[in-house]
Amino acid sequence: MTQTRTRFAPSPSGFLHLGNARTALFAFLFAKHTGGRFILRIEDTDLERIVAGSEVGILQDLKWLKLEWDEGPDRGGPLGPYRCSERMHIYEAQLKRIQKETRVYRCFCSPDQLDQDRKLLSSQKKVIKYVGRCLNLSEAQATEKAKTTPYVWRMHVPEGAPVAIEDIVRGHVEMQRDVLGDFVIFRSTGVPVFLFQNAIDDALQEMTHVIRGEDHLSNTFRQVLIYDALKLKVPTFSHLPMIGAEDGGKLSKRLGSLSIKELREEGFLPQGITNYLALLGWSPGDTAVTGEKFNLEELGKAFDLNRVHKGRALFDFQKLRFLNQQHLHDLNLDQLLELAPCKLLDWSAEWKSAIELVKHDAATVNDLYKVESFLNKPSFDQNEAAQKILKTDNARKALEMGISEFKTKVHQNPAVEISLKESIQSVGKAIGLKGKDLFFPFRVAITGVEAGPELIPLAKILGAPEVQSRLEKAFEYSKA
RNA sequence: GUCCCCGUCGUCUAGCCCGGUCCAGGACACCUCCCUUUCACGGAGGUAACCAGGGUUCGAAUCCCUGCGGGGACGCCA
Numbered sequence: 151m152t153q154t155r156t157r158f159a160p161s162p163s164g165f166l167h168l169g170n171a172r173t174a175l176f177a178f179l180f181a182k183h184t185g186g187r188f189i190l191r192i193e194d195t196d197l198e199r200i201v202a203g204s205e206v207g208i209l210q211d212l213k214w215l216k217l218e219w220d221e222g223p224d225r226g227g228p229l230g231p232y233r234c235s236e237r238m239h240i241y242e243a244q245l246k247r248i249q250k251e252t253r254v255y256r257c258f259c260s261p262d263q264l265d266q267d268r269k270l271l272s273s274q275k276k277v278i279k280y281v282g283r284c285l286n287l288s289e290a291q292a293t294e295k296a297k298t299t300p301y302v303w304r305m306h307v308p309e310g311a312p313v314a315i316e317d318i319v320r321g322h323v324e325m326q327r328d329v330l331g332d333f334v335i336f337r338s339t340g341v342p343v344f345l346f347q348n349a350i351d352d353a354l355q356e357m358t359h360v361i362r363g364e365d366h367l368s369n370t371f372r373q374v375l376i377y378d379a380l381k382l383k384v385p386t387f388s389h390l391p392m393i394g395a396e397d398g399g400k401l402s403k404r405l406g407s408l409s410i411k412e413l414r415e416e417g418f419l420p421q422g423i424t425n426y427l428a429l430l431g432w433s434p435g436d437t438a439v440t441g442e443k444f445n446l447e448e449l450g451k452a453f454d455l456n457r458v459h460k461g462r463a464l465f466d467f468q469k470l471r472f473l474n475q476q477h478l479h480d481l482n483l484d485q486l487l488e489l490a491p492c493k494l495l496d497w498s499a500e501w502k503s504a505i506e507l508v509k510h511d512a513a514t515v516n517d518l519y520k521v522e523s524f525l526n527k528p529s530f531d532q533n534e535a536a537q538k539i540l541k542t543d544n545a546r547k548a549l550e551m552g553i554s555e556f557k558t559k560v561h562q563n564p565a566v567e568i569s570l571k572e573s574i575q576s577v578g579k580a581i582g583l584k585g586k587d588l589f590f591p592f593r594v595a596i597t598g599v600e601a602g603p604e605l606i607p608l609a610k611i612l613g614a615p616e617v618q619s620r621l622e623k624a625f626e627y628s629k630a
Numbered sequence: 631g632u633c634c635c636c637g638u639c640g641u642c643u644a645g646c647c648c649g650g651u652c653c654a655g656g657a658c659a660c661c662u663c664c665c666u667u668u669c670a671c672g673g674a675g676g677u678a679a680c681c682a683g684g685g686u687u688c689g690a691a692u693c694c695c696u697g698c699g700g701g702g703a704c705g706c707c708a
Binding site for chain 2 (some may be wrong): 159160161163168193195196198199235238257261264266271272273275278279301302320324325327329331334336337338339341342343344345347350363364365366367368371381389391392394396426430431432433435436437438439440441442454459460461462463464465466468469470472479493508509510511514516524569575578583584585586587588589590592593596599600601602603604605617
């Protein structure tokens with residue numbers, strides 16, 4: 151059996167988004183699972199849509215996600231080039247070939263004309279397709295007209311049996327030929343359209359499996375016609391369900407922040423993202439037994455296209471965070487330090503201890519920045535919940551008493567963690583407070599917020615003078 | 631509008647192909663309790679779904695039909 155080959159073929163028109171990344175991931179996992187090769191091809195035929203720098207960005211993001219390719223524009227391979235703009239001569243040669251094999255003709259209809267045709271068809275409740283105006287021009291007529299008028303090449307779709315594919319995800323799908331219409335394969339600019347270019351490249355680069363989004367499904371039938379005309383081997387298709395936004399809308403348009411780049415900047419881990427993405431539209435089976443946490447290698451072992459869903463999935467940010475947290479917990483302090491952007495690099499021993507304190511409830515690397523807010527003096531102006539807590543009688547009393555207790559206790563025992571704890575305890579006994587009522591005033595006084603790291607160890611890091619100063623400041627605020 | 635596809639908790643899903651073991655299992659989120667004289671972490675529970683209606687069958691989430699709902703495509707975009 152020949153080795154499987156599959157590919158990810160983005161166009162360099164923007165950032166790598168979650169939807170694209172999921173497609174790339176599934177193709178990658180399929181290649182890993184079958185011991186095949188994963189190829190990267192940049193589809194940059196439409197010069198107008200190319201965004202400078204986006205190819206570099208996409209490559210970076212894929213590498214960061216650890217979706218490494220075996221062949222691609224940056225590393226070459228036996229069936230290159232891997233950038234479509236460098237393959238133009240191939241498409242031109244294939245256009246000449248297809249002219250001999252099947253009916254392909256020049257179409258001189260202007261975009262305005264075509265637009266009108268579509269509107270008319272739409273109002274007549276008919277299938278919207280090319281009306282065939284240029285189909286019956288003679289060779290002589292066409293040649294003459296071509297001297298003065300721009301034209302595209304269309305491939306004629308003759309009557310016949312429905313075009314069918316066996317899709318691994320969707321099963322047998324077929325389409326009547328009369329709804330297809332004669333379609334454009336070469337633009338008037340002399341550049342092939344996606345349909346043609348993509349089919350040619352997949353065949354010539356010997357892809358055994360084409361794994362892509364469901365939005366390509368209806369194009370597939372036209373591509374099959376191209377393969378048949380050129381007597382090229384039709385790859386096995388797998389059309390993945392789309393990913394929708396949390397509100398049910400479209401992903402890329404509504405949630406523009408969901409590029410891989412931005413998730414990285416928000417402190418998400420590649421293994422967290424790939425784990426989450428793999429579970430969007432695919433499941434390894436009984437997760438009650440296997441759990442849901444997988445690294446890339448485990449995903450590769452388990453992955454199976456036959457288990458991919460047909461229906462679309464909605465993106466869930468909470469679950470992404472959760473899974474990311476699971477992977478973050480696996481990292482030790484040094485690994486976190488490695489990941490942390492430069493502003494945290496100058497770690498003192500105190501900072502390291504502080505990081506340990508916040509690590510457990512951090513879901514992303516950036517959550518670790520909470521440390522900063524705890525190491526800086528709190529401000530109560532922004533936080534209503536904190537204000538509410540400090541403005542109670544109990545808080546006032548507890549803080550007043552706590553401060554004087556703390557002052558004397560610190561004299562007897564300079565270890566903050568002990569003196570503070572004992573102070574809070576005796577305040578609790580004296581006023582009759584316990585649990586939240588007792589601890590919240592002190593927590594808020596010291597950290598400024600209701601949720602945060604363990605109070606006593608944090609106090610140890612801050613030191614006695616700082617703790618006392620914060621308590622006093624909070625007490626002043628409480629009285630004011 | 632036309633064509634294609636899909637429809638299990640709010641969300642991701644297991645189960646569906648090979649009807650009974652499913653008054654439907656897991657996970658996120660939410661709620662409760664435990665742990666901790668605090669929040670979080672961790673642990674234990676709980677609320678919550680087979681789109682609707684017809685068939686077929688002793689029996690249907692599972693098979694068939696219709697309706698409804700959702701998505702995709704209909705470009706000289708990819």
